Amino acid sequence: MKVLRHATAIGLALAGAPALGERLPFDGGERASTPSLATDPARGLVLTWQTRDDAGAALRYALLDANGRELRRGVVAQGSDWFVNWADFPSLVVLDNNDWVTYWLQKSAPDTYAYDLRVTRSTNGGGRWSEPLTPHDDATPTEHGFATLLAAGGARVQLLWLDGRHSLGAATDHAAGHTDEEGPMSLRGAVLDWHDRILEPAELDARSCSCCQTDAARIGKRTLVVYRDRSDAQVRDIALVERDAKGIWSSPQIVHADGWKVTACPVNGPAIAANGKTALIAWPTLADGPMSIRYVVREGGTNSPMRELEVGTEVSGRVDASAAANGGFAVSWLSAGKTGGVLKLATLDAGGKLLQVRDVAALEPGRSTGHPRLMWYRGAHYLTWTESTGAGNTRIAIERIAP
Structure with a gap:
């Protein structure tokens, strides 16, 4: 089994990584969770999320422009x-x-x-x-x-x-x-x-x-x-x-x-993203001991050799993938640092070569973070996830990261 590891490259990339991305101002309301992202070429970036109260739950959306400014929002549906x-x-x-x-x-x-x-x-x-x-x-x-x-x-x-x-x-x-x-x-x-x-x-x-x-x-x-x-x-x-x-x-x-x-x-x-005629598939596994974030690049019905982005007991998984600049790809996943969870973002070229890994945000461990979602939109990476605000409340976090 041919496996290519990126441990050294990750260390070098983190050493020279830029500052964290720009946190976008967004108020999804109390007990807001499960955000997801989509792109509308004619309108902007579409964020969906759910809120809960004593009466039940609601599915909501907000339309954002390329700068993360909210243009409008609405309710899709609600129920008990x-x-x-x-x-x-x-x-x-x-x-x-x-x-x-x-x-x-x-x-x-x-x-x-x-x-x-x-x-x-x-x-x-x-x-x-x-x-x-x-x-x-x-x-x-x-x-x-x-x-x-x-x-x-x-x-x-x-x-x-x-x-x-x-x-x-x-x-x-x-x-x-x-x-x-x-x-x-x-x-x-x-x-x-x-x-x-x-x-x-x-x-x-x-x-x-x-x-x-x-x-x-x-x-x-x-x-x-x-x-x-x-x-x-x-x-x-x-x-x-x-x-x-x-x-x-x-x-x-x-x-x-x-x-x-x-x-x-x-x-x-797993997660999959397409860019042109190529796709990247990323996934977590515990097959060989500690958790590993793995990926292949697929083109013309053939997969590249499997490669690993991170391996260790601190890795949690919850991957997502998107297209990126110059025909490349991006992969996000959850790991851990000295003080808690870490949301990571890797960028790769069209052939799957690792270009950079960045720590995007410090997160609470456990399920309160949900499953972070990644999107490439007009020259920037967008990541969204759920944050705990205490007393059982949660809010939506959105961050924009330059390439």
Whole structure:
């Protein structure tokens, strides 16, 4: 197994790293959490997040300009029967026709992990939202989440999610807060068209990890989807399925044979980003002892040798990836320093060569940080995450980092 390590390069990069990025002023309200980012070429940077109060939860959005100035904000939806979770949370995608599509998670039964995806569309940049629909038709009181939305041409959106219909009636050892495993989960997909019709429903993998994030990217007319697989022997390595220009899905293939065998879901999925004809796939693993942040560059259906960004007992994972300058990529992840958690950002060139690693922010350890999200927009990196403000309250943090 060919492995390229960046330990020396990381040390040199940190030694000469610039100051932390610019913290953008943003008030998402009390008990604000689960932020995510999307880019609208015609309007700006779109931030979504959830808030909670005694009456329930709400999904909100704000439109920001290239300087991080808030242009406007609004409420997508709100309800008293939502599932709000640090690891499984909404995102928004801007389609090729500039429609916005987003979703939330709504309980379908009293069981903790019985919830459905509820998908909605705005054709005017958040001014009005369509009646929500559910892309899965199994009607089982099971888990449907960890979704990814991807523009699929025109007004079409590719939906991908983890689906628990096969777990109905199975024994569960799903611990509170998405930390352990339940019955068999599957990876499923469907396409939502302009008329909000659900097209091309498909089961892409009949056995996946139950609570690790999914991600997807588009290269030309091909769609690449990454997720954490689950073999019969409880090996949970990162897998990829690909949809070609004719709409045919490939069989699952392992991105790299880490051989991580674990009986419970680690709640630590992969990320993928595309830039031109190349994609970068990043993921965390404990296969060889301490946590490792690994990645490959994929071009023309072939993966580069696996490389590592950081290895150590202090590494937490929760990766995200985005495009970057000059055809390159960026990867973010959580680690730890002398006084607590650290959010890190690595930049790489188009071939996957490490250019720089920076400590972006000091964070509290644990779930209160949520899953930081990374976006490249008009020549800068944007990172957003959840911060604790004490007494059970949280707020949204956004930072802009120059290349």
